[in-house]
Amino acid sequence: MSLPRSRTALVTLGSAALLAGAVAVPAATAEPAAEKDTVLGWYDITAETVAAAGAPTQVTNSRSWAISWLAAARATRTVPTGLDRGDYRDAALASAVHDALTALVPARKDQLDAALQDTLAAVPDGAAEDRGVVAGAREATAVLKSREGDGLDPESVNAPYTVKPAAPGIWQPTLPAYAPAAQYGNRQAKPFLLKSPDQYRLGPPPALDSEAYAKDLAEVRAYGAKEDSRRSAGQTETAQFWLGSSFTLYTEPLRVAVARSDASAAGKARLVALFHVSSVDTQIATSDTKYAYERWRPITAIRAGAIDQDPEWTPLHDTPAHPDYPSGHNTYSGSAEGILNALAGPRTEPFELTSPSAPDVTRTYTTWKKLSDENVDARIFSGIHTRAADEAGIDLGKDVAEHTLRNSGRLFD
Structure with missing residues (x-):
C-alpha cells in the first residue's frame, strides 16, 4: 500500500527530535x-x-x-x-x-x-x-x-449504529450472538493529536470481484475454519495466543522497553505516554475507516457471498461485532511497533510473553515487528479477518504512530 510520505525518514526524524528533547540520557548520567x-x-x-x-x-x-x-x-x-x-x-x-x-x-x-x-x-x-x-x-x-x-467513555464509544440492509459487501451482525455494532462512537471522539478521526482514513478494501479479494477469502476459508481446516497446530496456537485484547498483550512488551531503556525517568514517562496517546488516536482512526466502508466479515462473505457460497462455514473463533476493514488488533500492533521501533529501537534482547487466552504457551521475541507479523496471521487463522484488513491495519497504526512522533511537541510544550 502506498504511503503519503517516507515512513522510514519520518520515524527517524521523529525519533531524533524526541531524543533531542531529553527522552534519553547518556549512560554516564x-x-x-x-x-x-x-x-x-x-x-x-x-x-x-x-x-x-x-x-x-x-x-x-x-x-x-x-x-x-x-x-x-x-x-x-x-x-x-x-x-x-x-x-x-x-x-x-x-x-x-x-x-x-x-x-x-x-x-x-x-x-x-x-x-x-x-x-x-x-x-x-x-x-x-x-x-x-x-x-x-x-x-x-x-x-x-x-x-x-x-467521547471515550464506554457509553459514547458504543454509540448506537443503524445496520444497513443486507447487500453484497455490507457488514451485518454475525453468529452466535448477532450482537449490535461496537465501537461506532470512536469515530466521533476527540483525538489527542490527530486533526480529525479521518485524517489517515485508508483507501477502500479490495473490490468484491477482484482477484485480490478472492484470494483473501479463499485463505480465510481454508485456514480459518473451525472444522476441516488446513491450519497446522502451530497456526492454531498463534490464533489462540492473539485472540484476546492486543491492549492487554502489549502491556509486557512496553514494560520490557521501559525497563531496558537508558532514558531518565522523564524519558521513560514520555515513552509510555506516547505509546498510549498513539494507541488512542489509532483506535479512533480505526473506527473511522471501519464504518466508512462497512465491509462485511469473512463469515458473512463465505456464507452469503457470490464466491463458492457455503452456508455452514464457521470460523475458529467468534467474530467481533464490527466491520472487517481494517483489523483493530493490527492497527494497535502497527501503532505499538511504530512507537517502539522509533524510541526503543527495532530489536531487543529476547523476552518472553504469555497470553491470557493461551495460558500454557510462552513465546519469545527479539523484535517488535514479530508481534505484528503474528497478529496479522492470527486473525486469519481465527477466521475473523481477511489479510487485506490485517495488513491495512498495520499500515494505519504506523501512520498514526508517525503522526504522534512528529507532533509530540504539542503534548509537552
Whole structure:
C-alpha cells in the first residue's frame, strides 16, 4: 500500500527530535536506580489499576494510561534549579499518576493512596519532594481537564449504529450472538493529536470481484475454519495466543522497553505516554475507516457471498461485532511497533510473553515487528479477518504512530 510520505525518514526524524528533547540520557548520567524503580513501580500500579477496575471498552482503558502518563511526562520534564533531580522526579511522577488514576478509577483510591505514601516515604522530606508532588498534581489536573467530554467513555464509544440492509459487501451482525455494532462512537471522539478521526482514513478494501479479494477469502476459508481446516497446530496456537485484547498483550512488551531503556525517568514517562496517546488516536482512526466502508466479515462473505457460497462455514473463533476493514488488533500492533521501533529501537534482547487466552504457551521475541507479523496471521487463522484488513491495519497504526512522533511537541510544550 502506498504511503503519503517516507515512513522510514519520518520515524527517524521523529525519533531524533524526541531524543533531542531529553527522552534519553547518556549512560554516564543515567538516573539512579531508585528513580528507575519508581517508574516501573508506577507502571505496574497502572497496569493493576486498569486490569482490576478498568472500563469494558479498550479505548477507554488506553485513555486512562495516556492521561496518567502524559501528566507524569509533563511533570518530570524539567527540574527546578537547586533541587535533587531524582527526588523531584520520583515525587512528581508518583503524584501525577496517582492523581490521574484516582480521578479515572475511583474504586482503586485506597490502593493508589497507599502506593503514593510508599513512594513518598522513600523520598527525603524537603523542597524536592514538596514541589514534585505539587507539579504532579498540577499536571494531572490539567490533562484531565483537557480530556473532559472527549467521547471515550464506554457509553459514547458504543454509540448506537443503524445496520444497513443486507447487500453484497455490507457488514451485518454475525453468529452466535448477532450482537449490535461496537465501537461506532470512536469515530466521533476527540483525538489527542490527530486533526480529525479521518485524517489517515485508508483507501477502500479490495473490490468484491477482484482477484485480490478472492484470494483473501479463499485463505480465510481454508485456514480459518473451525472444522476441516488446513491450519497446522502451530497456526492454531498463534490464533489462540492473539485472540484476546492486543491492549492487554502489549502491556509486557512496553514494560520490557521501559525497563531496558537508558532514558531518565522523564524519558521513560514520555515513552509510555506516547505509546498510549498513539494507541488512542489509532483506535479512533480505526473506527473511522471501519464504518466508512462497512465491509462485511469473512463469515458473512463465505456464507452469503457470490464466491463458492457455503452456508455452514464457521470460523475458529467468534467474530467481533464490527466491520472487517481494517483489523483493530493490527492497527494497535502497527501503532505499538511504530512507537517502539522509533524510541526503543527495532530489536531487543529476547523476552518472553504469555497470553491470557493461551495460558500454557510462552513465546519469545527479539523484535517488535514479530508481534505484528503474528497478529496479522492470527486473525486469519481465527477466521475473523481477511489479510487485506490485517495488513491495512498495520499500515494505519504506523501512520498514526508517525503522526504522534512528529507532533509530540504539542503534548509537552
